[in-house]
Amino acid sequence: MTFWAFIADFFVNVGAWLNDLLLGWGLTPFWATLILRVLGGLILATIPLLATLFFIWYARKIVARIQDRIGPNNSGVFNGPYGLLQSFADAIKILTKELIIPEGADVVIFVLAPVLMVAMSLAVWAVLPFGPSGMQGVDLNIGIFYILAISSASLFTMLMGGWSSRNKYADVGAFRAASLLISYEIPQMLSLLAPVMLAGTLSMQGLIQAQSVPFFIALPIPALIFFLAITAEIGRLPFELAEADAEIVAGYQTEYSGMMFGAFYLGEFINNFTVALIFVMLFWSGWRGPGVEAVPILGIFWLMLKTMIVVTVLFAFWAAMPRMRIDHILNFNWKFLTPLALVTVVVIAIADRLIRDAGITSAWGQAGLLFLTNVLIALGTYGLLYLAGKRQQRRLAARRFATLNLTSPEGENAG
């Protein structure tokens, strides 16, 4: 094997080489596989932790630019180019801070919550595929469902943190997190069904293999719903309810300090990265891109490029969006996103069946027709919203008219 061929599929080849080495030392295949799995798991779990250091810097830079500031640019000894090493300084500082456990807190649960938060956000990485073959923890046949299950279970860490603090702001924050996550799980799951139907599999690798045309072209509405749902899931603005710092201090993290707060922060940024990856894998063809067939390691490059774009949008949301009120957010979900997602799933299922029955087999043809279906759904939604808006206006006008007639002349301007 030449040097370039080795580099072309670097991680798989290193794995094979290590396997041969371990077998050469006289280990049984069982132990060799076990050691490689543990090693792979450790590496896989370290990547998001290190990436977080970069993403914190990146988020601060983007937010700063939008707010017409420069952002981190001078952090003493850690001053890299453009303040790149700022996060290291922050990380070391936060490690040296005192861990304060409030009086009356449920100590075991209080300490467990941030640990579990990070563990849950890392657990998702086990099924994410980073390349055509081999570059994946394990290709479960329920991949995307596993991700959903883990993320819905990770809600518990917030409830644990909020409850064990014995603080009213923490309690309110935990409640808000729960109501937000439970509600947005529904459109998220429904919008996921569309790509799953088209691909005919739940496996992450299978979903990517099915996207010779990225799914966001065939399914723009589910992609949009899914994007909004993941924004809500990670609690980014405009859905930042659980830790709305202007209202409830920091939500369920209120009583946390030092590295325990750091762990929550870490989990949040890992989730940010992870949901962007999942969005890219489901709707933007994951690692697929020019030249991946010949040089598999390019897959990581394409995946990261697309993910960075999605992450940038999420961070720009953070800086540019207002914070919506909780009833607005929940109404938006229950009265708009959920019905829309339901209708979309049904219509797409029928359209997909009809298209296949009509004998259209080219990927672009199918995608184009599905895109048209989505446009029709969008037009129908717009029409319904327009009619509802008109009706609302008429009702308001009628009410204003009624108050005008009932009140004395000076009450005329009150309406």
Add this chain to the structure above:
Amino acid sequence: MTAIPITVQTVLFAIFAALTVGAAICVVTSRNLFHTALWLVLALFGLAALYMLLEAPFIAGLQLFIYIGGIAVLIVMVIMVSRQVMHPTEKSVNEPLTALVTALLVLAGVVWMIVQIPWPKEPLHPAQDNLLALGQALVDPGKFVAPFEITSLLLLVVLLGAIYIAKER
């Protein structure tokens, strides 16, 4: 009775079975309601791991998604809005005899069921994709399509009923 061979599977099974049973015992012995709920989550999680060992990842995922992500979250929410959770002052159950009889009856029923059912000794479809088989069985008229549809209808009725009850009048 043959000796159980010590493989990775049996060791993992022992660990997760012990975890599940231990957590389940803690659910009934713990005095603090919130701790009880968390132990319940641990027990449910152990059960999910056992499903995983049985090579039924979809059922394991459902276990995580429905029981932990749905039901356990609801239980915890209810506990969080209840008063006096941190300082339980009175016994919550004041009919130990009734509880004992009920528990024993349920146990007897479960044991009877376990003894009665002819458990398959071999994996059902060793080489087949379990998920595919499950999906096809659910829409196959010869298999489970009727129960599946009736269950969905029931859930729809429940949903409508919930909306009707919650509707402001």
